[in-house]
Amino acid sequence: MRKKKISASLEDYLETIYEIIEEKQGVKAIEISRRLKVGRSSVTEALKNLAEKKLVNYGRYDVISLTPAGERAAREIQFKHQVLYDFLVNILGVNEDEAQNNACRLEHVISENVLKRLILFIEFNKNFHCADHNYLEEFKKFYSEKEE
Amino acid sequence: MRKKKISASLEDYLETIYEIIEEKQGVKAIEISRRLKVGRSSVTEALKNLAEKKLVNYGRYDVISLTPAGERAAREIQFKHQVLYDFLVNILGVNEDEAQNNACRLEHVISENVLKRLILFIEFNKNFHCADHNYLEEFKKFYSEKEE
DNA sequence: ATTAAATGTACGGCAAGCCTAACACTTTGT
DNA sequence: ACAAAGTGTTAGGCTTGCCGTACATTTAAT
Numbered sequence: 001m002r003k004k005k006i007s008a009s010l011e012d013y014l015e016t017i018y019e020i021i022e023e024k025q026g027v028k029a030i031e032i033s034r035r036l037k038v039g040r041s042s043v044t045e046a047l048k049n050l051a052e053k054k055l056v057n058y059g060r061y062d063v064i065s066l067t068p069a070g071e072r073a074a075r076e077i078q079f080k081h082q083v084l085y086d087f088l089v090n091i092l093g094v095n096e097d098e099a100q101n102n103a104c105r106l107e108h109v110i111s112e113n114v115l116k117r118l119i120l121f122i123e124f125n126k127n128f129h130c131a132d133h134n135y136l137e138e139f140k141k142f143y144s145e146k147e148e
Numbered sequence: 149m150r151k152k153k154i155s156a157s158l159e160d161y162l163e164t165i166y167e168i169i170e171e172k173q174g175v176k177a178i179e180i181s182r183r184l185k186v187g188r189s190s191v192t193e194a195l196k197n198l199a200e201k202k203l204v205n206y207g208r209y210d211v212i213s214l215t216p217a218g219e220r221a222a223r224e225i226q227f228k229h230q231v232l233y234d235f236l237v238n239i240l241g242v243n244e245d246e247a248q249n250n251a252c253r254l255e256h257v258i259s260e261n262v263l264k265r266l267i268l269f270i271e272f273n274k275n276f277h278c279a280d281h282n283y284l285e286e287f288k289k290f291y292s293e294k295e296e
Numbered sequence: 297a298t299t300a301a302a303t304g305t306a307c308g309g310c311a312a313g314c315c316t317a318a319c320a321c322t323t324t325g326t
Numbered sequence: 327a328c329a330a331a332g333t334g335t336t337a338g339g340c341t342t343g344c345c346g347t348a349c350a351t352t353t354a355a356t
Binding site for chain 2 (some may be wrong): 312313314315316317320321322
């Protein structure tokens with residue numbers, strides 16, 4: 001009974017709900033609507049859908065919350081996002097906005113195994129020094145030479 | 149008049165057509181159907197759609213080919229795929245099948261700029277040696293230690 | 297407490313993409 | 327050349343996910 005896939009769109013809803021919970025006390029549908037830039041009615045639909053899948057607790061006009069399974073799923077997605085963002089910013093040196101944008105899309109399609117390797121790669125890079133050269137510094141230099 | 153975005157689905161069709169052209173003389177719709185694992189009728193629809201966008205030359209029961217714009221677009225997608233595959237296999241050390249799978253999905257969502265950086269990162273890595281350590285070798289060692 | 301504003305929902309619609317089944321055209325084998 | 331098999335097309339249907347509008351409910355202001 002593990003890991004039923006949900007659509008990228010539903011992942012976004014879950015992730016957003018989770019983020020709002022982290023920041024505020026209650027989750028209002030309109031807040032989800034604003035963050036995802038979709039209509040209020042789309043949020044209602046999505047919530048019903050997520051409720052069917054037992055990922056959110058939902059009832060008409062009622063408080064929105066994540067079920068344990070929903071929270072687990074949301075955390076996973078958020079974690080993927082964070083790893084990707086970290087890679088893009090701290091390794092590739094992409095600017096923050098673009099890194100966010102890319103992470104938002106990549107998080108829905110990257111496999112578990114690639115994620116795992118990416119995590120280790122990041123860890124490895126942060127500590128890798130060799131004969132007083134910092135690897136990432138070297139890459140930045142290399143990159144900015146190629147820029148011109 | 150540059151770079152109108154098309155859907156991930158249409159990108160797959162374009163890419164597949166391009167691949168078939170590289171391998172065989174003529175493109176048959178059924179071949180596209182087989183490779184993309186969709187029904188024959190879905191191919192017809194997609195071809196009409198791509199023809200509307202002036203990316204393929206299409207007429208009922210007629211030979212399928214790419215327009216110059218279509219070929220350009222297909223090349224771009226294939227190139228992205230190749231870069232991602234290269235990164236996954238040669239840098240992260242992901243196995244070939246999984247790298248193909250991931251590349252197929254990532255190619256539709258990665259931005260131009262991230263791609264550009266990835267290309268340079270790969271280039272940089274291939275040549276980066278330092279005090280007789282090969283960087284990628286070091287990562288492989290690091291990775292396999294963590295594996296256990 | 298009452299009303300105005302804000303928020304949530306239901307309903308009907310639309311587009312993308314996929315499907316199956318039936319039919320049209322082409323190719324192939326004899 | 328002609329039937330059978332293969333391929334391409336059309337028509338109709340389904341699902342996901344979005345929208346706008348109108349209505350229901352809740353919240354906030356007075």
